[in-house]
Amino acid sequence: MGSSVSSKPSLPDSSARFRHHLPPNDLRRPLVNEISQQLVNGLALGAVYALIAIGYTMVYGVLRFINFAHGDVFMLGSFAGYYLAPRVAQWFPLPGWAGWTLVMVLSMVICAAIGILIELLAYRPLRDRPKLTVLITAIGVSLLIEYTCQHKAVFGASQKAFPDLLPAGVFKLGGLSFNTTQFVVLGVTVVLLAALTFIVKKTRIGMAMRAVSHNASAASLMGISNTFIISFTFGLGSALAGAGGILYGMTYTGIDPLMGVNVGLKAFVAAVLGGIGNLPGAALGGMVLGVVETFAGGMSGVSTYRDGIAFAILIIILIFKPTGLLGSKQIEKV
Amino acid sequence: MQLFLKAPRALLLIAIVAAVAAGLCADLMNPYYRGVVIDIGIAIILAVSLNLINGHTGQFSLGHAGFMSVGAYVSAMITLALRQSMGADQLAWLFLPTLVAGGLVAALAGLLVGVPSLRLRGDYLAIVTLGFGEIIRVIFQNVEAAGGASGLSGIPRMTGLAWTFILAAVAVYVVASLVNSTYGRGFIAVHDDEVAASAMGLNPTRYKVTAFVIGAFFAGIAGGLFAHHKTSITPQVFDFMKSFEVVVMVILGGMGRTAGVILAAVLLTLAPEFLRSVAEYRMIIYALLIIFLMIARPQGLFHFERRKRSSAA
Amino acid sequence: MSATLLELKDVTIRFGGLVAVNGVNLSVPEGGLIGLIGPNGAGKTTVFNMITGVYQPTAGSISFRGSPTAGLRPHALTKGGMARTFQNIRLFGSMSVFDNVRVATQVHRPHGIREALWRGRSHHAGEKEVEERVMDLLQVFSLQDFRDEPARSLPYGGQRRLEIVRALATQPKLLLLDEPAAGMNPSEKEELMHLIEFIRKRFGMAILLVEHDMKVVMGICERIAVLEYGIKIAEGTPKEIQVHPKVIEAYLGASALHE
Numbered sequence: 078m079g080s081s082v083s084s085k086p087s088l089p090d091s092s093a094r095f096r097h098h099l100p101p102n103d104l105r106r107p108l109v110n111e112i113s114q115q116l117v118n119g120l121a122l123g124a125v126y127a128l129i130a131i132g133y134t135m136v137y138g139v140l141r142f143i144n145f146a147h148g149d150v151f152m153l154g155s156f157a158g159y160y161l162a163p164r165v166a167q168w169f170p171l172p173g174w175a176g177w178t179l180v181m182v183l184s185m186v187i188c189a190a191i192g193i194l195i196e197l198l199a200y201r202p203l204r205d206r207p208k209l210t211v212l213i214t215a216i217g218v219s220l221l222i223e224y225t226c227q228h229k230a231v232f233g234a235s236q237k238a239f240p241d242l243l244p245a246g247v248f249k250l251g252g253l254s255f256n257t258t259q260f261v262v263l264g265v266t267v268v269l270l271a272a273l274t275f276i277v278k279k280t281r282i283g284m285a286m287r288a289v290s291h292n293a294s295a296a297s298l299m300g301i302s303n304t305f306i307i308s309f310t311f312g313l314g315s316a317l318a319g320a321g322g323i324l325y326g327m328t329y330t331g332i333d334p335l336m337g338v339n340v341g342l343k344a345f346v347a348a349v350l351g352g353i354g355n356l357p358g359a360a361l362g363g364m365v366l367g368v369v370e371t372f373a374g375g376m377s378g379v380s381t382y383r384d385g386i387a388f389a390i391l392i393i394i395l396i397f398k399p400t401g402l403l404g405s406k407q408i409e410k411v
Numbered sequence: 412m413q414l415f416l417k418a419p420r421a422l423l424l425i426a427i428v429a430a431v432a433a434g435l436c437a438d439l440m441n442p443y444y445r446g447v448v449i450d451i452g453i454a455i456i457l458a459v460s461l462n463l464i465n466g467h468t469g470q471f472s473l474g475h476a477g478f479m480s481v482g483a484y485v486s487a488m489i490t491l492a493l494r495q496s497m498g499a500d501q502l503a504w505l506f507l508p509t510l511v512a513g514g515l516v517a518a519l520a521g522l523l524v525g526v527p528s529l530r531l532r533g534d535y536l537a538i539v540t541l542g543f544g545e546i547i548r549v550i551f552q553n554v555e556a557a558g559g560a561s562g563l564s565g566i567p568r569m570t571g572l573a574w575t576f577i578l579a580a581v582a583v584y585v586v587a588s589l590v591n592s593t594y595g596r597g598f599i600a601v602h603d604d605e606v607a608a609s610a611m612g613l614n615p616t617r618y619k620v621t622a623f624v625i626g627a628f629f630a631g632i633a634g635g636l637f638a639h640h641k642t643s644i645t646p647q648v649f650d651f652m653k654s655f656e657v658v659v660m661v662i663l664g665g666m667g668r669t670a671g672v673i674l675a676a677v678l679l680t681l682a683p684e685f686l687r688s689v690a691e692y693r694m695i696i697y698a699l700l701i702i703f704l705m706i707a708r709p710q711g712l713f714h715f716e717r718r719k720r721s722s723a724a
Numbered sequence: 725m726s727a728t729l730l731e732l733k734d735v736t737i738r739f740g741g742l743v744a745v746n747g748v749n750l751s752v753p754e755g756g757l758i759g760l761i762g763p764n765g766a767g768k769t770t771v772f773n774m775i776t777g778v779y780q781p782t783a784g785s786i787s788f789r790g791s792p793t794a795g796l797r798p799h800a801l802t803k804g805g806m807a808r809t810f811q812n813i814r815l816f817g818s819m820s821v822f823d824n825v826r827v828a829t830q831v832h833r834p835h836g837i838r839e840a841l842w843r844g845r846s847h848h849a850g851e852k853e854v855e856e857r858v859m860d861l862l863q864v865f866s867l868q869d870f871r872d873e874p875a876r877s878l879p880y881g882g883q884r885r886l887e888i889v890r891a892l893a894t895q896p897k898l899l900l901l902d903e904p905a906a907g908m909n910p911s912e913k914e915e916l917m918h919l920i921e922f923i924r925k926r927f928g929m930a931i932l933l934v935e936h937d938m939k940v941v942m943g944i945c946e947r948i949a950v951l952e953y954g955i956k957i958a959e960g961t962p963k964e965i966q967v968h969p970k971v972i973e974a975y976l977g978a979s980a981l982h983e
Contacts, residue, residue: 142534143534143537143538199702199706202706203705203706203709206709207709208534209471209662210662210705210709211705212471212534212537213658213659213662214701214705216655216701217698217699217701217702217705218698218702220694220697220698220701221695221699221702224694224695224697224698225695228691228692228695229691342541342545345538346538346542349535349538381549381553382549382553384545384549385546385549385550387542388541388542388543388545388546389542389546391538391539391542392539392542392543392546395530395535396526396530399530399531399535419843420843585841588840588841588843589837589841591840592835592839592840592847592851593826593829593830593833593835593850593851593854594830594833594835594836594837594839594840595840596819596823596826596827596830597827597830599816599818599819599823599827600816600819602818603815603816603817603818603819604814604816604817606778606798606810607814607815607816608799608816608827609797609798609802610776610798610799610802610807610808610810610814610891611799611802611807611827611831611890611891611893611894612799612802612803612828612830612831612832612894613799613827613830614797614799
């Protein structure tokens with residue numbers, strides 16, 4: 078039936094597809110350099126995973142289900158950037174920092190709105206239904222977004238080249254060299270994670286989120302509006318996915334309507350890896366997965382199995398530590 | 412189901428005779444329709460076998476296409492190897508053993524996937540089975556002998572109406588017979604409450620692994636039929652979407668209701684054919700339909716009265 | 725007294741830093757009716773879960789019918805002759821009343837996949853035998869009229885009874901009842917006491933009764949052990965327990981005021 082996970086371009090696994098991958102005049106680096114460069118690439122990829130993984134983990138925290146459509150929200154973030162860029166460029170020059178910031182913020186807002194809308198239309202009518210039903214609905218929403226976007230009247234199925242948003246350049250930090258994009262990807266991720274941590278830990282609404290996540294019915298008895306918190310959670314997670322979409326677009330040339338499937342699945346793996354429901358865990362899981370995948374992709378003999386690696390890690394983790402790297406042990410009540 | 416319980420073996424025999432008769436008249440049919448009917452038969456095997464894992468035993472598996480691909484590849488590779496040394500007539504005699512071989516290897520994969528299911532439940536299990544399906548696919552993509560990413564082609568077209576429906580009847584018989592026995596009620600008990608099942612002396616591990624192995628076996632058989640029906644297979648065919656289609660059949664059929672699941676398999680195989688005229692909107696409509704049905708009819712398409720499990724022994 | 729059926733020796737379990745049960749000794753003779761009481765959170769259900777193999781004790785040993793149970797999973801213990809009910813009823817909700825009991829008979833049946841698939845003479849004979857046994861049991865507990873109802877549609881008391889029937893269908897030597905009186909009104913409790921005595925007489929098994937409600941336990945048990953904060957503070961006949969100062973302090977003091 079139609080297209081498939083695999084027919085989508087998976088994450089690029091050769092440096093040829095990196096836009097700013099190789100700094101000039103630096104083609105014969107020693108091994109150490111090669112390794113550190115791979116580490117930077119891995120961290121940049123991991124940062125994108127981390128941003129998306131947080132959305133999965135937050136939604137799982139409050140609603141206990143896998144929002145399969147989350148990867149597609151990430152894709153929509155990329156496309157929002159793609160279509161916004163030429164319009165923003167009329168006022169602010171692109172590539173340029175001001176224009177980039179505006180594209181970033183607008184995409185995040187658009188994605189937040191889409192996330193809230195998805196919850197409102199598809200998931201809210203299913204509150205209190207069996208998890209399986211919600212999961213299938215989520216997959217349905219994901220398919221709906223993918224196939225609608227593939228239609229020629231929307232984005233079309235073909236790959237599009239993401240516009241340059243930032244001027245090219247190389248940063249050196251210790252022994253590592255970053256290009257502008259990688260530097261920004263990591264920087265933005267750190268800033269967003271810090272902001273998120275602040276919201277969740279220090280604000281009233283963050284406290285309410287944690288309460289709902291801990292025990293939704295008790296929270297509701299305490300006067301917390303679950304409905305609002307759930308909407309807020311979807312908005313926040315989707316905004317991060319939108320940011321991830323822009324950062325991904327900046328790092329890799331091609332974007333297409335099915336890009337969210339593979340990246341989304343892997344980000345989910347990252348969330349599970351870190352212990353689902355656990356925010357720092359999701360960030361850590363994303364980073365670990367990004368680095369492992371990048372190194373595996375660079376090794377001959379393993380590189381073709383790259384797409385399987387995320388799942389192999391997932392299965393091993395779940396068999397030996399089912400609650401993830403940072404998850405706590407649970408004892409079943411009998 | 413009541414009828415089934417009265418004379419299951421006689422019904423199986425009748426179904427097999429009917430399948431053979433249909434196979435004998437198959438040449439009179441328009442090849443396009445014949446193809447669709449075979450698709451339906453394969454879908455029934457897939458849905459009924461997943462129903463044992465998912466509907467009856469409650470182990471949410473999103474990796475059924477993975478088991479299917481194992482059966483498809485193994486049987487196709489056997490056929491392609493045998494073809495070097497024998498004619499079409501001899502090959503036809505070996506078709507059933509070839510399919511069974513594919514099913515057995517798939518069952519072995521089911522055993523492997525069944526093991527993590529002992530520790531995981533719900534969404535975790537779903538995502539792990541999905542991961543297994545993807546890993547199986549990546550492996551086939553990388554195995555030279557399986558044709559790599561371009562897959563296998565030139566597989567002799569040996570799947571006919573007769574074999575398809577004989578095997579579909581066997582799959583239905585096996586699952587229904589199992590579940591409608593004192594032993595088999597254990598599958599449902601494990602579904603309802605694993606801790607209580609264990610306290611009643613039922614070994615949940617055994618039941619879950621058994622469900623995975625039997626379910627995977629028939630998925631493998633369906634894969635073999637599929638390979639010898641389409642004549643070419645690639646790893647992409649057996650992706651997550653394929654697994655999802657089967658899951659939707661089981662859910663819309665009413666999770667654990669054999670007749671409903673069969674009917675859902677028929678309808679969902681026919682639906683895309685009817686939507687051919689609106690090809691570009693086909694998948695959009697399909698997705699909308701799933702969302703709508705999940706919201707409007709979560710108990711399945713054919714759920715009209717209070718659920719009551721038959722208790723006739 | 726007759727031979728020991730179940731014996732707990734210095735049984736201890738820790739969850740992280742918390743010692744939930746500490747050095748508990750307990751023995752149940754064959755055919756005996758023993759009560760295990762204590763205030764909420766005293767560790768009664770935890771002891772229960774260790775006996776039935778849901779948890780493994782951190783230290784100490786449990787032996788059943790003369791052999792240690794360490795490492796045995798719940799289903800293996802049930803096969804060995806132990807059966808239990810749950811504090812918060814755990815029936816197979818989607819299955820009929822009949823099937824709930826039927827599935828519990830499987831533990832001692834020789835029939836498995838092969839018979840179910842072949843559906844031959846022996847399968848039909850076996851299923852008929854099961855049906856008769858199940859219907860006998862349902863009749864004894866006057867549940868026969870509900871045989872085809874889904875278990876979750878039974879009224880509360882009926883569900884409690886069905887859980888006991890289901891446990892009896894495994895033909896246990898030792899029946900473990902986890903707070904069977906929970907959520908019952910006084911007249912239902914009265915009925916329950918008669919039921920427990922009746923079961924013991926009719927099926928001749930030992931019963932270990934975990935209970936929060938003092939009246940139920942005092943009325944029917946031969947011996948009673950009292951837990952508080954995971955430690956056994958007293959053991960004896962109901963009469964001895966009633967006057968035991970530690971028990972009165974820990975438990976009766978508060979609840980006696982209520983009654």
